[in-house]
Amino acid sequence: MRRCLKIFVDEIWLEISGGRGGDGAVSFRREKFVPRGGPDGGDGGDGGSVYLEADPSRQSFLDLRYRRRQKAPHGANGGPKRRQGRRGSDLVIPVPPGTLVRDEKGGLLADLTSPGQRVRAAAGGTGGRGNSRFATSRHQAPRHAEKGLPGEELKIYLELKLLAQVGLVGFPNAGKSTLLSRITTARPKIADYPFTTLTPQLGLVEMESGESFVVADLPGLITGAHRGAGLGHRFLRHVERNLLLLLLIDLSPEARPDPVEAYRGLIEELTLYSKGLADYPRVVVGNKRDLTGTEENLALLRRAVEEEEGAPAGVFGISAATGASLKELLHFLAGEVARLSALPPARPAEAVIRPGPVEEDNAFVVEKEGGVYRVRGLRIERAAARTDFDNEESLRRFQRYCRRCGLEKELKRMGIEAGDTVTIGEEEFYYEA
Ligand SMILES: Nc1nc2c(ncn2[C@@H]2O[C@H](COP(=O)(O)OP(=O)(O)OP(=O)(O)O)[C@@H](O)[C@H]2O)c(=O)[nH]1
């Protein structure tokens, strides 16, 4: 599906978390007559990630209402004989196409429009390495293994915006709202004065064949709309999000501008707004054919359209009020929607706005509050999360890391004393000189 106009219709919060990575194993080979073989602890499996995927079989967030917390499975721990822990399977949450994914602060993480588009919303934690990975010629029997990292946890905000395939474009009073109310269950305000419709309205057309498509009634355009005049200009930017534009033209003899001027005026406003709109898929429809004096105008309009578009272009003559020729029009629209949605997108699908995992960063900051030193930093927090503090060798390894990365020096500079508390991420320690 190409980019389509979206109107906000639903919203929901979810709390999601990636699975924890499995721990690496500490284990030694057992062989006959060999008292203690080499290290053979396997790696932990990665935790599963949580994905959101645009699934056309979903129309709303209804089935997520009672499943606000979703977790991907953990990775399994590594085992002896270098056995790798099983990785946690990914959790895929289906959402309707047209879903915007935002973070807690409202920042856009993803815009899922085409079926099958996916975004990884919460990454699983990576598994820890087993002790077999830490053997060196100098240290042949390491008892150190890494713990698996926790998965990402976050609260996300989903917004559903309906996608419209057909956009109604016309001057005020052309009968756009009347047409929408006639062909869909939408009930927009209809009146014989211009600018009755102030915000885009959507309606679903359901064909007898079972096909359906969404039509958007956009506020009326006026001359100068591309420069920001009138109400319609704010919605011009949405026009490109439809598959097909329906230019609706008032055929009545009293219509101002007259049908030919209206047609040329609409094309001009669209083209002046954006060059790409000049040859955007469109169909021209003359309305109010039930009124007297409209046949002549329809003929004039046909001629003008043929001149402009070159080939003998079809112009529909309808009456939104009586329903005349609406069946033929809908049949044509359904065919065009099917044809155009099968085309490859004009632009590459823009699914993922979310930046990838942050680059490893050696930097850390220490804040002092009373006797507590709070350490923050991606790498140091990871190193702490990776460490099994009950394992003597792992602990020593972590202490060496703290020395190497300059944390210990920094703590001393800040005046740390034995017995003070140091927190690194989720872990808490007592400082020993
Ligand atoms: N005779 C006749 N009148 C129509 C027809 N379609 C719409 N009208 C009338 O034209 C007037 C404007 O109709 P709307 O549907 O409100 O027009 P609109 O294009 O939505 O207008 P804005 O929202 O103001 O831009 C109303 O009085 C309608 O009853 C039609 O097919 N025949």
Ligand SMILES: [Mg+2]
């Ligand atoms: Mg209207």
